[in-house]
Amino acid sequence: MKWPASIRICEVGPRDGLQNEKVMLTVEQKVELIDRLVQAGAKMIEIGSFVHPKSVPPMADTDEVAKRIKRVEGVEYRVLVMNVRGLERAEAAGVHKAKLTVSASRAHSLSNLKRTPEEVIRSFAGCADYAAQHNIELSGAISTAFGCPFEGRVALEQVISVVSHFREFGVTELSLSDTTGMANPEQVYGYAIRVKEQFPDITWNLHFHNTRGMGLANVVAGMQAGIDRYDACFAGLGGCPFAPGASGNIATEDLIHMCHEMGIQTGCDLDAVLAVGRSVQQYIGHDSASFILKAGKCSDIVKRKKD
Template sequence: MKKLPGSIKVCEVGPRDGLQNEKELLTVEKKIELIEAAADAGVSVIEVGSFVSPKAVPQMAATDQVAQKMHKKKGVEYRALIFNMQGLKRAEAAGIDKAKITVSASRSHCLRNMNKTPEEAVQSFAEIADYAVQKKISLSGAVSTAFGCSIDGAVPLEQVIAIIVQIRKLGIREISLSDTTGMANPLQVYKYGTEVKKLFPDIDWVLHFHNTRGMGLANVLAGLMAGITTYDACFAGLGGCPFAPGASGNIATEDLINMAEEMGIATGIDLEKYIALGHKVEDYIGGARSSSILRAGRCCDIMKK
Protein backbone atom coordinates (compact mmCIF):
# COMPACT_ATOMS: atom_id res chain seq x y z
CA MET A 1 0.00 0.00 0.00
CA LYS A 2 1.32 3.39 -0.98
CA LYS A 3 2.14 5.69 1.93
CA LEU A 4 -1.02 7.44 3.09
CA PRO A 5 -1.19 11.13 4.04
CA GLY A 6 -0.95 12.25 7.65
CA SER A 7 -4.02 14.45 7.37
CA ILE A 8 -6.99 15.23 5.13
CA LYS A 9 -9.37 18.14 4.65
CA VAL A 10 -13.10 17.39 4.89
CA CYS A 11 -15.66 19.61 3.16
CA GLU A 12 -19.20 19.40 4.56
CA VAL A 13 -21.71 19.50 1.69
CA GLY A 14 -24.79 18.52 3.68
CA PRO A 15 -26.52 21.90 3.71
CA ARG A 16 -26.53 21.77 -0.09
CA ASP A 17 -26.00 18.31 -1.57
CA GLY A 18 -27.60 16.61 1.41
CA LEU A 19 -30.73 18.65 1.97
CA GLN A 20 -31.48 19.30 -1.71
CA ASN A 21 -32.83 15.78 -2.14
CA GLU A 22 -34.89 15.59 1.06
CA LYS A 23 -38.67 15.94 1.08
CA GLU A 24 -38.56 17.67 4.46
CA LEU A 25 -37.91 21.40 3.96
CA LEU A 26 -35.91 22.68 6.90
CA THR A 27 -36.38 26.18 8.26
CA VAL A 28 -33.67 28.79 7.89
CA GLU A 29 -33.02 28.50 11.63
CA LYS A 30 -32.49 24.73 11.49
CA LYS A 31 -30.16 25.00 8.50
CA ILE A 32 -28.10 27.62 10.29
CA GLU A 33 -27.99 25.45 13.41
CA LEU A 34 -26.55 22.56 11.39
CA ILE A 35 -24.00 24.75 9.61
CA GLU A 36 -22.80 26.33 12.85
CA ALA A 37 -22.59 22.92 14.55
CA ALA A 38 -20.40 21.60 11.71
CA ALA A 39 -18.10 24.60 12.03
CA ASP A 40 -17.97 24.19 15.81
CA ALA A 41 -16.95 20.55 15.39
CA GLY A 42 -13.93 21.60 13.35
CA VAL A 43 -14.92 21.36 9.68
CA SER A 44 -12.97 23.96 7.70
CA VAL A 45 -15.10 24.07 4.51
CA ILE A 46 -18.91 24.14 4.38
CA GLU A 47 -21.13 24.28 1.31
CA VAL A 48 -24.04 26.26 2.73
CA GLY A 49 -26.46 25.89 -0.18
CA SER A 50 -27.00 26.77 -3.82
CA PHE A 51 -28.25 29.90 -5.53
CA VAL A 52 -30.52 28.27 -8.08
CA SER A 53 -34.14 28.56 -9.14
CA PRO A 54 -36.45 27.79 -6.18
CA LYS A 55 -38.83 26.17 -8.66
CA ALA A 56 -36.16 23.70 -9.74
CA VAL A 57 -34.82 22.97 -6.25
CA PRO A 58 -37.27 24.25 -3.60
CA GLN A 59 -35.09 22.92 -0.78
CA MET A 60 -32.53 25.64 -1.63
CA ALA A 61 -34.99 28.54 -1.87
CA ALA A 62 -33.83 30.17 1.40
CA THR A 63 -30.06 30.02 0.79
CA ASP A 64 -29.89 33.83 0.66
CA GLN A 65 -31.35 34.10 4.16
CA VAL A 66 -29.19 31.30 5.52
CA ALA A 67 -26.01 32.94 4.22
CA GLN A 68 -26.96 36.36 5.55
CA LYS A 69 -28.04 35.24 9.02
CA MET A 70 -25.54 32.52 9.89
CA HIS A 71 -22.57 33.23 12.15
CA LYS A 72 -19.33 32.81 10.23
CA LYS A 73 -16.57 31.23 12.24
CA LYS A 74 -13.08 32.59 11.62
CA GLY A 75 -10.97 30.24 9.53
CA VAL A 76 -13.93 28.41 7.98
CA GLU A 77 -14.57 28.67 4.23
CA TYR A 78 -18.24 29.08 3.33
CA ARG A 79 -19.09 28.37 -0.27
CA ALA A 80 -22.19 27.95 -2.42
CA LEU A 81 -23.09 26.33 -5.72
CA ILE A 82 -24.10 28.54 -8.64
CA PHE A 83 -25.13 27.91 -12.25
CA ASN A 84 -25.24 31.39 -13.76
CA MET A 85 -24.48 35.09 -13.30
CA GLN A 86 -27.73 35.63 -11.41
CA GLY A 87 -26.67 32.98 -8.92
CA LEU A 88 -23.23 34.54 -8.50
CA LYS A 89 -24.71 37.99 -7.85
CA ARG A 90 -27.12 36.50 -5.31
CA ALA A 91 -24.17 34.85 -3.58
CA GLU A 92 -22.27 38.14 -3.57
CA ALA A 93 -25.26 40.01 -2.12
CA ALA A 94 -25.61 37.35 0.60
CA GLY A 95 -21.98 37.76 1.65
CA ILE A 96 -20.59 34.55 0.14
CA ASP A 97 -17.11 35.01 -1.32
CA LYS A 98 -16.52 31.46 -2.59
CA ALA A 99 -18.69 29.99 -5.36
CA LYS A 100 -18.57 26.63 -7.07
CA ILE A 101 -19.55 25.94 -10.65
CA THR A 102 -20.18 22.45 -11.95
CA VAL A 103 -20.12 20.89 -15.40
CA SER A 104 -21.15 17.33 -16.10
CA ALA A 105 -18.81 15.12 -18.10
CA SER A 106 -21.93 13.28 -19.28
CA ARG A 107 -23.73 14.97 -22.14
CA SER A 108 -27.19 13.68 -21.17
CA HIS A 109 -26.78 14.60 -17.51
CA CYS A 110 -25.56 18.08 -18.42
CA LEU A 111 -28.56 18.65 -20.69
CA ARG A 112 -30.93 17.45 -17.99
CA ASN A 113 -29.24 19.42 -15.22
CA MET A 114 -28.40 22.68 -17.03
CA ASN A 115 -30.17 22.46 -20.40
CA LYS A 116 -26.75 22.83 -22.04
CA THR A 117 -24.11 20.55 -23.51
CA PRO A 118 -20.88 20.29 -21.47
CA GLU A 119 -19.13 22.55 -23.97
CA GLU A 120 -21.89 25.15 -23.81
CA ALA A 121 -21.94 24.97 -20.03
CA VAL A 122 -18.22 25.77 -19.71
CA GLN A 123 -18.52 28.60 -22.24
CA SER A 124 -21.40 30.08 -20.24
CA PHE A 125 -19.12 30.37 -17.20
CA ALA A 126 -16.57 32.67 -18.89
CA GLU A 127 -18.51 35.81 -17.97
CA ILE A 128 -18.93 34.52 -14.43
CA ALA A 129 -15.19 33.95 -14.10
CA ASP A 130 -14.45 37.51 -15.26
CA TYR A 131 -16.98 38.96 -12.82
CA ALA A 132 -15.58 36.87 -9.96
CA VAL A 133 -12.08 38.22 -10.58
CA GLN A 134 -13.37 41.81 -10.60
CA LYS A 135 -15.28 41.29 -7.36
CA LYS A 136 -12.57 39.17 -5.69
CA ILE A 137 -14.86 36.17 -5.37
CA SER A 138 -13.07 32.81 -5.38
CA LEU A 139 -14.28 30.18 -7.83
CA SER A 140 -13.90 26.43 -7.63
CA GLY A 141 -15.06 23.91 -10.19
CA ALA A 142 -16.54 20.44 -10.21
CA VAL A 143 -16.77 17.81 -12.91
CA SER A 144 -19.94 15.90 -12.09
CA THR A 145 -20.60 12.33 -13.31
CA ALA A 146 -16.82 12.11 -13.61
CA PHE A 147 -16.77 8.34 -13.16
CA GLY A 148 -20.04 7.26 -14.73
CA CYS A 149 -23.56 8.32 -15.62
CA SER A 150 -26.83 6.46 -15.02
CA ILE A 151 -28.05 7.76 -18.39
CA ASP A 152 -24.97 7.52 -20.63
CA GLY A 153 -23.09 4.78 -18.81
CA ALA A 154 -19.31 4.78 -18.49
CA VAL A 155 -17.53 8.14 -18.75
CA PRO A 156 -14.05 7.80 -20.30
CA LEU A 157 -11.14 9.59 -18.63
CA GLU A 158 -10.48 11.49 -21.86
CA GLN A 159 -13.95 13.02 -21.63
CA VAL A 160 -13.26 14.15 -18.07
CA ILE A 161 -9.88 15.61 -19.00
CA ALA A 162 -11.45 17.63 -21.83
CA ILE A 163 -13.77 19.33 -19.30
CA ILE A 164 -10.91 19.93 -16.86
CA VAL A 165 -8.90 21.69 -19.58
CA GLN A 166 -11.82 24.04 -20.26
CA ILE A 167 -12.45 24.77 -16.57
CA ARG A 168 -8.76 25.44 -16.04
CA LYS A 169 -8.83 28.02 -18.85
CA LEU A 170 -11.27 30.04 -16.72
CA GLY A 171 -8.49 30.52 -14.17
CA ILE A 172 -9.93 28.00 -11.71
CA ARG A 173 -7.33 26.11 -9.69
CA GLU A 174 -9.53 23.98 -7.42
CA ILE A 175 -11.50 21.20 -9.11
CA SER A 176 -13.59 18.34 -7.73
CA LEU A 177 -14.12 15.04 -9.48
CA SER A 178 -17.65 14.09 -8.47
CA ASP A 179 -19.15 10.61 -8.52
CA THR A 180 -22.68 12.00 -8.82
CA THR A 181 -24.31 8.66 -9.58
CA GLY A 182 -22.22 6.44 -7.30
CA MET A 183 -20.74 4.40 -10.15
CA ALA A 184 -17.04 4.77 -9.33
CA ASN A 185 -14.86 1.87 -8.22
CA PRO A 186 -11.49 2.00 -6.40
CA LEU A 187 -9.32 1.01 -9.37
CA GLN A 188 -10.99 3.64 -11.53
CA VAL A 189 -10.61 6.29 -8.81
CA TYR A 190 -6.92 5.48 -8.43
CA LYS A 191 -6.39 5.64 -12.21
CA TYR A 192 -8.29 8.91 -12.66
CA GLY A 193 -6.75 10.46 -9.56
CA THR A 194 -3.13 9.68 -10.42
CA GLU A 195 -3.63 10.79 -14.03
CA VAL A 196 -5.18 14.18 -13.28
CA LYS A 197 -2.57 14.92 -10.63
CA LYS A 198 0.16 14.17 -13.16
CA LEU A 199 -1.43 16.19 -15.99
CA PHE A 200 -2.50 19.17 -13.86
CA PRO A 201 -0.05 19.59 -10.96
CA ASP A 202 -1.20 23.19 -10.42
CA ILE A 203 -4.75 22.12 -9.51
CA ASP A 204 -5.94 21.46 -5.95
CA TRP A 205 -7.97 18.27 -6.30
CA VAL A 206 -11.11 17.31 -4.40
CA LEU A 207 -13.01 14.02 -4.56
CA HIS A 208 -16.78 13.76 -4.06
CA PHE A 209 -18.30 10.30 -3.65
CA HIS A 210 -21.81 8.96 -3.30
CA ASN A 211 -22.29 5.62 -1.58
CA THR A 212 -24.95 4.34 -3.97
CA ARG A 213 -23.36 0.91 -4.36
CA GLY A 214 -21.47 0.72 -1.06
CA MET A 215 -18.05 1.67 -2.42
CA GLY A 216 -17.81 5.23 -1.10
CA LEU A 217 -15.15 4.77 1.57
CA ALA A 218 -13.25 2.25 -0.55
CA ASN A 219 -13.08 4.95 -3.19
CA VAL A 220 -11.76 7.40 -0.59
CA LEU A 221 -8.95 4.96 0.21
CA ALA A 222 -8.13 4.71 -3.50
CA GLY A 223 -8.09 8.49 -3.69
CA LEU A 224 -5.74 8.70 -0.70
CA MET A 225 -3.40 6.23 -2.39
CA ALA A 226 -3.49 8.46 -5.47
CA GLY A 227 -2.35 11.37 -3.29
CA ILE A 228 -5.58 13.36 -3.08
CA THR A 229 -6.24 14.75 0.40
CA THR A 230 -9.48 16.78 0.19
CA TYR A 231 -12.91 15.10 0.31
CA ASP A 232 -16.52 16.20 0.25
CA ALA A 233 -18.88 14.41 2.63
CA CYS A 234 -22.34 14.87 4.07
CA PHE A 235 -23.67 14.69 7.61
CA ALA A 236 -25.70 11.50 8.24
CA GLY A 237 -25.02 10.35 4.68
CA LEU A 238 -27.84 12.41 3.17
CA GLY A 239 -27.95 13.33 -0.46
CA GLY A 240 -28.62 12.50 -4.04
CA CYS A 241 -29.18 14.40 -7.26
CA PRO A 242 -32.66 15.42 -8.48
CA PHE A 243 -31.37 15.10 -12.06
CA ALA A 244 -29.55 11.75 -11.76
CA PRO A 245 -31.85 8.72 -11.59
CA GLY A 246 -30.90 6.29 -8.82
CA ALA A 247 -28.28 8.50 -7.17
CA SER A 248 -28.34 8.07 -3.41
CA GLY A 249 -26.57 9.57 -0.43
CA ASN A 250 -23.10 11.00 -0.14
CA ILE A 251 -20.50 9.29 2.00
CA ALA A 252 -21.33 10.19 5.59
CA THR A 253 -19.01 12.79 7.10
CA GLU A 254 -18.88 10.99 10.43
CA ASP A 255 -18.00 7.71 8.67
CA LEU A 256 -15.16 9.43 6.80
CA ILE A 257 -13.84 11.04 9.98
CA ASN A 258 -14.02 7.72 11.83
CA MET A 259 -12.19 5.81 9.07
CA ALA A 260 -9.46 8.44 8.91
CA GLU A 261 -8.97 8.43 12.69
CA GLU A 262 -8.90 4.62 12.86
CA MET A 263 -6.13 4.73 10.22
CA GLY A 264 -4.15 7.43 12.03
CA ILE A 265 -5.05 10.18 9.55
CA ALA A 266 -5.87 13.52 11.18
CA THR A 267 -8.96 15.52 10.22
CA GLY A 268 -9.02 18.22 12.90
CA ILE A 269 -12.69 17.41 13.53
CA ASP A 270 -14.30 16.35 16.81
CA LEU A 271 -16.00 13.05 15.95
CA GLU A 272 -18.18 12.99 19.08
CA LYS A 273 -19.61 16.38 18.16
CA TYR A 274 -20.16 15.19 14.62
CA ILE A 275 -22.02 12.11 15.73
CA ALA A 276 -24.31 14.35 17.79
CA LEU A 277 -24.79 16.54 14.70
CA GLY A 278 -25.62 13.50 12.60
CA HIS A 279 -28.31 12.35 15.02
CA LYS A 280 -29.79 15.86 15.02
CA VAL A 281 -29.88 15.82 11.21
CA GLU A 282 -31.74 12.52 11.25
CA ASP A 283 -34.22 13.92 13.74
CA TYR A 284 -34.84 16.93 11.53
CA ILE A 285 -35.33 15.00 8.29
CA GLY A 286 -37.39 12.25 9.93
CA GLY A 287 -35.39 9.05 9.89
CA ALA A 288 -32.02 7.38 9.39
CA ARG A 289 -30.04 7.51 6.17
CA SER A 290 -26.78 5.76 5.32
CA SER A 291 -24.37 6.57 8.15
CA SER A 292 -22.78 3.45 9.65
CA ILE A 293 -21.31 5.24 12.67
CA LEU A 294 -24.69 6.66 13.66
CA ARG A 295 -26.05 3.11 13.69
CA ALA A 296 -23.14 1.18 15.18
CA GLY A 297 -21.08 3.73 17.11
CA ARG A 298 -17.29 3.98 17.32
CA CYS A 299 -15.13 0.93 17.99
CA CYS A 300 -13.65 2.59 21.07
CA ASP A 301 -17.13 3.07 22.53
CA ILE A 302 -17.99 -0.59 22.03
CA MET A 303 -14.73 -1.75 23.65
CA LYS A 304 -15.46 0.33 26.78
CA LYS A 305 -18.65 -1.64 27.48
Protein backbone atom coordinates in the same frame (compact mmCIF):
# COMPACT_ATOMS: atom_id res chain seq x y z
CA MET B 1 1.75 1.86 2.01
CA LYS B 2 2.13 5.54 2.91
CA TRP B 3 -1.04 7.24 4.11
CA PRO B 4 -1.58 10.99 4.39
CA ALA B 5 -1.01 12.46 7.83
CA SER B 6 -4.27 14.39 7.46
CA ILE B 7 -7.11 15.14 5.06
CA ARG B 8 -9.45 18.10 4.63
CA ILE B 9 -13.19 17.49 4.58
CA CYS B 10 -15.71 19.76 2.92
CA GLU B 11 -19.08 19.32 4.61
CA VAL B 12 -21.74 19.42 1.88
CA GLY B 13 -24.73 18.45 4.01
CA PRO B 14 -26.44 21.86 4.14
CA ARG B 15 -26.56 21.85 0.34
CA ASP B 16 -26.14 18.41 -1.21
CA GLY B 17 -27.68 16.59 1.73
CA LEU B 18 -30.78 18.67 2.34
CA GLN B 19 -31.69 19.44 -1.27
CA ASN B 20 -33.06 15.91 -1.75
CA GLU B 21 -35.15 15.73 1.42
CA LYS B 22 -38.95 15.95 1.37
CA VAL B 23 -38.92 17.74 4.72
CA MET B 24 -37.59 21.26 4.24
CA LEU B 25 -35.71 22.56 7.24
CA THR B 26 -36.26 26.07 8.55
CA VAL B 27 -33.65 28.79 8.27
CA GLU B 28 -33.12 28.50 12.02
CA GLN B 29 -32.44 24.78 11.81
CA LYS B 30 -29.99 25.17 8.93
CA VAL B 31 -28.13 27.97 10.69
CA GLU B 32 -27.93 25.90 13.86
CA LEU B 33 -26.49 22.89 12.02
CA ILE B 34 -23.90 24.98 10.18
CA ASP B 35 -22.78 26.73 13.37
CA ARG B 36 -22.49 23.39 15.18
CA LEU B 37 -20.45 21.93 12.32
CA VAL B 38 -17.99 24.79 12.68
CA GLN B 39 -17.78 24.17 16.42
CA ALA B 40 -17.08 20.50 15.61
CA GLY B 41 -14.06 21.51 13.54
CA ALA B 42 -15.38 21.87 9.99
CA LYS B 43 -13.20 24.26 7.98
CA MET B 44 -15.05 24.04 4.65
CA ILE B 45 -18.85 24.03 4.46
CA GLU B 46 -21.14 24.16 1.45
CA ILE B 47 -23.95 26.14 3.00
CA GLY B 48 -26.41 26.04 0.10
CA SER B 49 -26.92 27.01 -3.50
CA PHE B 50 -27.99 30.11 -5.36
CA VAL B 51 -30.03 28.53 -8.12
CA HIS B 52 -33.59 29.17 -9.25
CA PRO B 53 -35.92 28.32 -6.31
CA LYS B 54 -38.29 26.43 -8.61
CA SER B 55 -35.45 24.09 -9.62
CA VAL B 56 -34.36 23.23 -6.06
CA PRO B 57 -36.99 24.51 -3.57
CA PRO B 58 -35.09 23.42 -0.40
CA MET B 59 -32.32 25.88 -1.31
CA ALA B 60 -34.61 28.90 -1.81
CA ASP B 61 -33.63 30.35 1.59
CA THR B 62 -29.84 30.18 1.15
CA ASP B 63 -29.65 33.99 1.06
CA GLU B 64 -31.11 34.22 4.56
CA VAL B 65 -29.05 31.32 5.87
CA ALA B 66 -25.84 32.94 4.60
CA LYS B 67 -26.69 36.21 6.33
CA ARG B 68 -27.50 34.60 9.69
CA ILE B 69 -24.69 32.10 10.25
CA LYS B 70 -21.91 33.07 12.64
CA ARG B 71 -18.87 33.68 10.45
CA VAL B 72 -15.72 32.24 11.99
CA GLU B 73 -12.29 33.26 10.77
CA GLY B 74 -10.49 30.45 8.98
CA VAL B 75 -13.68 28.71 7.89
CA GLU B 76 -14.58 28.65 4.20
CA TYR B 77 -18.28 29.08 3.51
CA ARG B 78 -19.11 28.20 -0.10
CA VAL B 79 -22.17 27.94 -2.32
CA LEU B 80 -23.12 26.32 -5.60
CA VAL B 81 -24.06 28.65 -8.45
CA MET B 82 -24.89 28.15 -12.12
CA ASN B 83 -24.72 31.67 -13.55
CA VAL B 84 -23.91 35.31 -12.90
CA ARG B 85 -27.22 35.83 -11.13
CA GLY B 86 -26.12 33.22 -8.59
CA LEU B 87 -22.86 35.09 -8.06
CA GLU B 88 -24.74 38.33 -7.56
CA ARG B 89 -26.81 36.69 -4.83
CA ALA B 90 -23.67 35.24 -3.26
CA GLU B 91 -22.02 38.65 -3.13
CA ALA B 92 -25.14 40.24 -1.63
CA ALA B 93 -25.18 37.56 1.06
CA GLY B 94 -21.49 38.02 1.85
CA VAL B 95 -20.29 34.72 0.41
CA HIS B 96 -16.95 34.87 -1.41
CA LYS B 97 -16.47 31.28 -2.54
CA ALA B 98 -18.65 29.76 -5.25
CA LYS B 99 -18.65 26.48 -7.13
CA LEU B 100 -19.61 25.97 -10.75
CA THR B 101 -20.56 22.51 -11.92
CA VAL B 102 -20.68 20.81 -15.29
CA SER B 103 -21.22 17.20 -16.26
CA ALA B 104 -18.50 15.21 -18.01
CA SER B 105 -21.29 13.18 -19.61
CA ARG B 106 -22.92 14.66 -22.70
CA ALA B 107 -26.16 12.70 -22.17
CA HIS B 108 -26.43 13.71 -18.52
CA SER B 109 -25.78 17.35 -19.38
CA LEU B 110 -28.43 17.36 -22.10
CA SER B 111 -30.94 15.64 -19.80
CA ASN B 112 -30.23 18.02 -16.93
CA LEU B 113 -29.61 21.38 -18.60
CA LYS B 114 -30.56 20.83 -22.25
CA ARG B 115 -27.00 21.86 -23.17
CA THR B 116 -23.78 20.01 -23.96
CA PRO B 117 -20.87 20.20 -21.49
CA GLU B 118 -19.06 22.53 -23.89
CA GLU B 119 -22.06 24.87 -24.05
CA VAL B 120 -22.36 24.90 -20.25
CA ILE B 121 -18.68 25.74 -19.80
CA ARG B 122 -18.83 28.52 -22.38
CA SER B 123 -21.67 30.05 -20.39
CA PHE B 124 -19.31 30.32 -17.40
CA ALA B 125 -17.19 32.98 -19.10
CA GLY B 126 -19.37 35.72 -17.65
CA CYS B 127 -19.15 34.10 -14.21
CA ALA B 128 -15.35 34.17 -14.34
CA ASP B 129 -15.37 37.85 -15.27
CA TYR B 130 -17.86 38.76 -12.54
CA ALA B 131 -15.97 36.76 -9.89
CA ALA B 132 -12.67 38.43 -10.78
CA GLN B 133 -14.24 41.89 -10.52
CA HIS B 134 -16.01 41.22 -7.19
CA ASN B 135 -13.41 39.26 -5.21
CA ILE B 136 -15.22 35.93 -5.39
CA GLU B 137 -13.10 32.78 -5.60
CA LEU B 138 -14.36 30.13 -8.01
CA SER B 139 -13.99 26.38 -7.79
CA GLY B 140 -15.39 23.79 -10.15
CA ALA B 141 -17.05 20.41 -9.90
CA ILE B 142 -17.15 17.85 -12.68
CA SER B 143 -20.23 15.73 -12.14
CA THR B 144 -20.64 12.19 -13.51
CA ALA B 145 -16.84 12.12 -13.72
CA PHE B 146 -16.75 8.34 -13.37
CA GLY B 147 -20.11 7.04 -14.54
CA CYS B 148 -23.38 8.18 -16.10
CA PRO B 149 -26.83 6.54 -15.85
CA PHE B 150 -27.30 7.13 -19.58
CA GLU B 151 -23.81 6.48 -20.99
CA GLY B 152 -22.26 4.09 -18.47
CA ARG B 153 -18.58 4.50 -17.67
CA VAL B 154 -17.37 8.01 -18.55
CA ALA B 155 -14.08 8.09 -20.44
CA LEU B 156 -11.17 9.87 -18.77
CA GLU B 157 -10.67 11.90 -21.94
CA GLN B 158 -14.10 13.51 -21.44
CA VAL B 159 -13.11 14.50 -17.91
CA ILE B 160 -9.79 15.94 -19.09
CA SER B 161 -11.59 17.99 -21.73
CA VAL B 162 -13.77 19.61 -19.06
CA VAL B 163 -10.74 20.23 -16.84
CA SER B 164 -8.98 22.01 -19.69
CA HIS B 165 -11.96 24.31 -20.24
CA PHE B 166 -12.12 25.18 -16.54
CA ARG B 167 -8.44 26.09 -16.57
CA GLU B 168 -9.04 28.48 -19.45
CA PHE B 169 -11.21 30.51 -17.03
CA GLY B 170 -8.54 30.44 -14.34
CA VAL B 171 -10.25 27.89 -12.08
CA THR B 172 -7.54 25.96 -10.22
CA GLU B 173 -9.62 24.04 -7.67
CA LEU B 174 -11.65 21.17 -9.10
CA SER B 175 -13.68 18.27 -7.79
CA LEU B 176 -14.19 14.95 -9.54
CA SER B 177 -17.70 13.93 -8.52
CA ASP B 178 -19.11 10.42 -8.57
CA THR B 179 -22.65 11.73 -8.95
CA THR B 180 -24.18 8.33 -9.67
CA GLY B 181 -22.17 6.15 -7.27
CA MET B 182 -20.72 4.13 -10.15
CA ALA B 183 -16.99 4.64 -9.46
CA ASN B 184 -14.74 1.84 -8.26
CA PRO B 185 -11.33 2.05 -6.50
CA GLU B 186 -9.27 0.97 -9.51
CA GLN B 187 -10.93 3.62 -11.68
CA VAL B 188 -10.60 6.31 -9.03
CA TYR B 189 -6.90 5.60 -8.56
CA GLY B 190 -6.25 5.66 -12.30
CA TYR B 191 -8.21 8.86 -12.95
CA ALA B 192 -6.69 10.62 -9.93
CA ILE B 193 -3.11 9.73 -10.89
CA ARG B 194 -3.67 10.91 -14.45
CA VAL B 195 -5.24 14.28 -13.66
CA LYS B 196 -2.66 15.03 -10.98
CA GLU B 197 0.14 14.35 -13.43
CA GLN B 198 -1.44 16.30 -16.29
CA PHE B 199 -2.65 19.25 -14.19
CA PRO B 200 -0.20 19.65 -11.29
CA ASP B 201 -1.28 23.26 -10.69
CA ILE B 202 -4.84 22.25 -9.78
CA THR B 203 -6.00 21.50 -6.24
CA TRP B 204 -8.01 18.30 -6.46
CA ASN B 205 -11.04 17.26 -4.44
CA LEU B 206 -13.03 14.03 -4.65
CA HIS B 207 -16.78 13.69 -4.12
CA PHE B 208 -18.21 10.19 -3.69
CA HIS B 209 -21.66 8.75 -3.29
CA ASN B 210 -22.14 5.49 -1.48
CA THR B 211 -24.98 4.33 -3.71
CA ARG B 212 -23.42 0.91 -4.26
CA GLY B 213 -21.36 0.68 -1.09
CA MET B 214 -18.00 1.71 -2.59
CA GLY B 215 -17.75 5.26 -1.26
CA LEU B 216 -15.14 4.78 1.46
CA ALA B 217 -13.18 2.29 -0.66
CA ASN B 218 -12.98 5.01 -3.29
CA VAL B 219 -11.68 7.45 -0.67
CA VAL B 220 -8.90 4.99 0.17
CA ALA B 221 -8.02 4.74 -3.53
CA GLY B 222 -7.98 8.52 -3.76
CA MET B 223 -5.66 8.79 -0.76
CA GLN B 224 -3.32 6.24 -2.34
CA ALA B 225 -3.21 8.47 -5.41
CA GLY B 226 -2.20 11.43 -3.26
CA ILE B 227 -5.47 13.37 -2.98
CA ASP B 228 -6.24 14.72 0.48
CA ARG B 229 -9.50 16.68 0.06
CA TYR B 230 -12.93 15.01 0.19
CA ASP B 231 -16.57 16.02 0.28
CA ALA B 232 -18.84 14.32 2.79
CA CYS B 233 -22.36 14.82 4.11
CA PHE B 234 -23.76 14.67 7.61
CA ALA B 235 -25.74 11.47 8.24
CA GLY B 236 -24.95 10.25 4.71
CA LEU B 237 -27.85 12.16 3.15
CA GLY B 238 -28.08 13.40 -0.38
CA GLY B 239 -27.83 12.40 -3.96
CA CYS B 240 -28.57 14.20 -7.19
CA PRO B 241 -32.18 15.04 -8.14
CA PHE B 242 -31.10 14.98 -11.79
CA ALA B 243 -29.38 11.56 -11.76
CA PRO B 244 -31.70 8.54 -11.37
CA GLY B 245 -30.81 6.37 -8.37
CA ALA B 246 -27.89 8.52 -7.22
CA SER B 247 -28.68 8.36 -3.53
CA GLY B 248 -26.42 8.87 -0.60
CA ASN B 249 -23.19 10.83 -0.19
CA ILE B 250 -20.56 9.25 2.01
CA ALA B 251 -21.36 10.14 5.61
CA THR B 252 -19.09 12.69 7.24
CA GLU B 253 -19.02 10.72 10.49
CA ASP B 254 -18.15 7.50 8.63
CA LEU B 255 -15.25 9.20 6.87
CA ILE B 256 -13.95 10.80 10.05
CA HIS B 257 -14.23 7.52 11.96
CA MET B 258 -12.35 5.57 9.28
CA CYS B 259 -9.58 8.17 9.12
CA HIS B 260 -9.17 8.39 12.86
CA GLU B 261 -9.00 4.60 13.13
CA MET B 262 -6.21 4.75 10.51
CA GLY B 263 -4.34 7.48 12.37
CA ILE B 264 -5.22 10.10 9.76
CA GLN B 265 -6.16 13.47 11.25
CA THR B 266 -9.25 15.40 10.12
CA GLY B 267 -9.36 18.26 12.61
CA CYS B 268 -12.92 17.25 13.49
CA ASP B 269 -14.49 16.19 16.78
CA LEU B 270 -16.22 12.93 15.85
CA ASP B 271 -18.59 12.94 18.83
CA ALA B 272 -19.74 16.46 17.97
CA VAL B 273 -20.26 15.50 14.32
CA LEU B 274 -22.25 12.45 15.42
CA ALA B 275 -24.46 14.71 17.52
CA VAL B 276 -25.11 16.85 14.44
CA GLY B 277 -26.01 13.74 12.47
CA ARG B 278 -28.53 12.67 15.11
CA SER B 279 -30.13 16.12 15.03
CA VAL B 280 -30.36 15.94 11.24
CA GLN B 281 -32.17 12.62 11.45
CA GLN B 282 -34.64 14.10 13.94
CA TYR B 283 -35.27 17.10 11.71
CA ILE B 284 -35.93 15.06 8.55
CA GLY B 285 -37.92 12.42 10.42
CA HIS B 286 -36.15 9.24 9.32
CA ASP B 287 -32.97 7.22 9.74
CA SER B 288 -30.18 7.62 7.22
CA ALA B 289 -27.45 5.55 5.60
CA SER B 290 -24.74 6.46 8.11
CA PHE B 291 -22.98 3.37 9.43
CA ILE B 292 -21.54 5.00 12.54
CA LEU B 293 -24.87 6.53 13.54
CA LYS B 294 -26.29 2.99 13.46
CA ALA B 295 -23.45 0.91 14.86
CA GLY B 296 -21.45 3.40 16.92
CA LYS B 297 -17.69 3.86 16.99
CA CYS B 298 -15.25 0.97 17.37
CA SER B 299 -14.16 2.52 20.65
CA ASP B 300 -17.74 2.25 21.95
CA ILE B 301 -17.54 -1.53 21.72
CA VAL B 302 -14.23 -1.64 23.56
CA LYS B 303 -15.63 0.65 26.25
CA ARG B 304 -18.71 -1.55 26.75
CA LYS B 305 -16.50 -4.63 27.17
CA LYS B 306 -14.38 -2.87 29.79
CA ASP B 307 -17.48 -1.70 31.66
